[in-house]
Amino acid sequence: MAASAPEWWQRGPVDGVPDMLQPVAHMLLQMRDEVAAAVADLPVDAWNARPAGVASVGYHVRHMTGVLDRLFTYARGEALNDAQFFALRIEGDVVQETERAMLVTQLSSRVDACLDALRGTDTSTLAEMRLVGRAGVPSTVLGCLVHAGEHCMRHLGQLLVTARVGRV
Structure with missing residues (x-):
């Protein structure tokens, strides 16, 4: 059995x-x-299952993609656009058989875009104020970026449990 790769935090700096x-x-x-x-x-069917009423795997994949898009938009000091509001509205929709690979690809592409954005972030701006959401909740560039990562990790944990239950 081949050894698995270390977690990303153990692999050193991301170029x-x-x-x-x-x-x-x-x-x-x-x-x-x-x-x-x-x-x-x-x-x-496991992508769409909601055991004990929890959010589905499909929801989590769409939500993580959307959260990254939205929080990196706020980090840039921009407002959300109509396409982002539409994506937010359909996060909980049923996943069709033909959508599964596309949703994983969209998430991966969004991660790539976020990594590019991180590479282009001027660290002197990290403490700058940013307003989040329709309510204009105050945060900072760093707050938006860190929350994007930790929020996705929180949903990853939920996705892992729901997917595991769906395989039983």
């Missing part, structure tokens, strides 16, 4: 990402790897 943002990059890369492994060959 081009500022030192202060390495933990965010590590969280995003770890989440992407674990989601892909958890949903590999997961039947579509």
